[in-house]
Amino acid sequence: MELFPGCYRKKLDGGIEIIGQEEPGSKSISIGLWFKSGSRDETRTSSGITHLIEHLLFRGTENRTSYQITSDVDRLGGHINGSTGREFLLLSLRLLPESLSRGIDILTDLAFNPLFREEDLELEKDVVLEEIRSSHDDHQSEAIRLLEETIWGDSSGLSLPVRGLEDTLSRLTREEVLDRFTSLQKADEIMITAAGNLTMDNLIETSSGSIEGLIPLSDQGNGGNPANSREGNSGQPDIRHKHDWRDINQLHCVIGTEGLAKKDEDRFPLEMLNVILGQGMSSRLFRKIRKDRGLAYQVTSSTQYYFDTGLFFVYGAIAPQNLDRFLNLVLKEFERIKAEQVSEEELELAKKKTKGNLVLGLENNRALMSRLGITALHDNDFLSVGEVVEKIENVSRNDIQSVAQRLLPEEEINYSLLGPKIPDPPQL
Numbered sequence: 001m002e003l004f005p006g007c008y009r010k011k012l013d014g015g016i017e018i019i020g021q022e023e024p025g026s027k028s029i030s031i032g033l034w035f036k037s038g039s040r041d042e043t044r045t046s047s048g049i050t051h052l053i054e055h056l057l058f059r060g061t062e063n064r065t066s067y068q069i070t071s072d073v074d075r076l077g078g079h080i081n082g083s084t085g086r087e088f089l090l091l092s093l094r095l096l097p098e099s100l101s102r103g104i105d106i107l108t109d110l111a112f113n114p115l116f117r118e119e120d121l122e123l124e125k126d127v128v129l130e131e132i133r134s135s136h137d138d139h140q141s142e143a144i145r146l147l148e149e150t151i152w153g154d155s156s157g158l159s160l161p162v163r164g165l166e167d168t169l170s171r172l173t174r175e176e177v178l179d180r181f182t183s184l185q186k187a188d189e190i191m192i193t194a195a196g197n198l199t200m201d202n203l204i205e206t207s208s209g210s211i212e213g214l215i216p217l218s219d220q221g222n223g224g225n226p227a228n229s230r231e232g233n234s235g236q237p238d239i240r241h242k243h244d245w246r247d248i249n250q251l252h253c254v255i256g257t258e259g260l261a262k263k264d265e266d267r268f269p270l271e272m273l274n275v276i277l278g279q280g281m282s283s284r285l286f287r288k289i290r291k292d293r294g295l296a297y298q299v300t301s302s303t304q305y306y307f308d309t310g311l312f313f314v315y316g317a318i319a320p321q322n323l324d325r326f327l328n329l330v331l332k333e334f335e336r337i338k339a340e341q342v343s344e345e346e347l348e349l350a351k352k353k354t355k356g357n358l359v360l361g362l363e364n365n366r367a368l369m370s371r372l373g374i375t376a377l378h379d380n381d382f383l384s385v386g387e388v389v390e391k392i393e394n395v396s397r398n399d400i401q402s403v404a405q406r407l408l409p410e411e412e413i414n415y416s417l418l419g420p421k422i423p424d425p426p427q428l
Contacts, residue, residue, distance in 0.1 A: 003382035004387070006021060006022045006023070007022070007372070009376075009382070010204055012204070012211065015187030015190075016187050016188075016190050017188075017192070017376065018191070018193075019192070019193045019372045019376060020193070020195070020198060020200045021196075021372060023195060023365065026196045027096075027097075028094055028196050029094070029097055029100055029195070029198050030092065030093070030368070030369040031092065031192065031193070031369065032090050032192065032372075033090070033091045033110075033191075034192070034373050035090075035111075035189065037050070037087070037184055037189065038088045039085070039162040040087055040156075040157030040306070041157055042157050042160060044160065044168065047165045047168045047169070048161070048162075048163055048165060048168060049180045050084050050089055050162075050180065052121075052128055052172065053184070056120060057091065057110045058110065059114070059115065060115050060117070060120065061114055061115060062113040063109050063113060064109060072102070073093070077095065078096070078099060078103060079093070079094045080092070080093045080106070084162055085162065087307060088373070088377055090370075090373065093106065094366060097197040100203070101206045101209075104192070107192075108210040111185075111190070112185070116177055116181070125169060128164065129166060129169060132161070132165075132166055132169070139419070143244075143253070143254045144254050144313065144416075145159060145161060147242075147311075147313055148311065149239075150242050151256075151258050152258075158306070191376060193369050193373045194369060195365045195368035195369040195372065239414070240415070240427065240428055241414060243417040243418070245420070249419075250419055251320045251418070251419035251422070252315070252417070253318060253415060255313065255416075256311060256313025256415075257312055257407055257413055259303055259304065259311045259312040259407065260312075260403075261305065261307060261308050261378070262305035262378035262380060263379065266403045266406065267303075268391045268392060268394075268395050269395050269396075270303060270403050270407070271350075272342075272347065272350040272354065272392075273404055274301050274302065276350050277301045277314070278299065282349060284333055285299050285300075285333060288329055289329055295316075295322045295326055296318045296322075298316065299314070299316040300316075306378075307378050307379070312407055320422060323422060323425075324426055327426060327428070331410075331428070334408045337400070337404045338404045341397040342397055342400055343397075344397070351395070354392050358392075415428060
């Protein structure tokens with residue numbers, strides 16, 4: 001089925017879906033093999049298991065040692081990687097067009113023939129534990145996760161760290177890893193996306209040849225697809241703020257609320273609101289907090305989208321004594337954008353910035369491949385760049401005010417703090 005000119009989608013007889021975008025002028029191909037489940041389908045007792053599996057997939061298969069995996073990729077002149085998100089586990093490979101068949105063979109070997117040896121499990125646990133410890137020094141990300149806990153609770157897969165919790169990871173057994181991998185390895189919960197100098201016919205033929213016989217039809221079923229596994233991931237805790245006091249110089253503050261699902265049509269006005277409030281040096285918060293008052297070096301707003309929910313927040317790194325002023329300025333802008341429509345000048349600037357970010361961000365095959373996968377994960381309509389630009393152009397000042405009123409009622413605003421102890425953190 002043609003999704004838009006040059007982009008096609010087909011489900012193989014075994015259940016695996018193939019999505020390809022033909023870019024004839026490109027000199028490379030990016031391929032992604034996706035498992036449609038990630039860390040949000042975990043609990044506190046299994047936190048980090050999907051990310052650990054990602055590591056273990058590179059430790060060796062029935063056909064290749066760990067060294068052979070990397071050397072085979074090097075012989076193709078390619079680059080291989082793995083990543084785990086809230087709603088997916090992804091194996092990706094970028095290579096030359098003539099190496100497509102061998103590249104897909106490597107990806108499917110990793111995905112369907114891993115060994116999961118006990119000695120590899122213990123070694124990769126140590127590697128991931130060091131990764132977790134290093135992440136504690138990323139104060140911005142840690143503060144954002146605290147905000148997620150105020151919104152979804154500290155036992156939700158939407159607030160648990162993707163890398164996992166140290167105590168949980170240390171206790172994971174090989175049997176638990178195998179059980180989780182079995183839940184991932186379902187034909188209709190796996191897809192391949194590719195973009196670059198390819199033809200869809202060749203992509204289908206090559207993928208079919210590599211996958212045939214690897215997954216019995218009887219094994220098809222839900223592997224934790226976010227569309228079908230949402231128990232325990234919603235519900236507003238009775239907490240307006242959380243803190244993590246640390247002996248560091250700056251106070252990292254995140255203030256925000258539950259956002260929108262990726263499929264929500266209001267995401268386009270929300271992106272305009274996001275740009276106007278806190279994206280770049282011409283944004284309201286940057287000018288008022290940094291340029292006019294010098295309260296922060298970094299201040300920004302951001303959106304995150306999931307299958308059925310999302311996150312909108314403002315982040316700032318400030319001196320502890322400036323917390324009250326920072327919070328008051330952010331809340332004042334929240335109230336202003338609800339009460340007053342943005343100006344025509346602000347709207348036009350936001351549209352141009354968003355369109356520019358979209359087009360520039362899709363100038364490489366990796367980004368195109370990822371866009372196909374994320375769109376399919378969220379069961380969204382596949383839109384060409386031109387169709388997305390049209391959606392952006394259609395956003396009105398009233399649309400932005402409406403989404404602000406929808407997302408930013410005073411009683412729904414939460415905040416988090418990470419840094420030097422504040423004697424009496426303010427109540428919102």
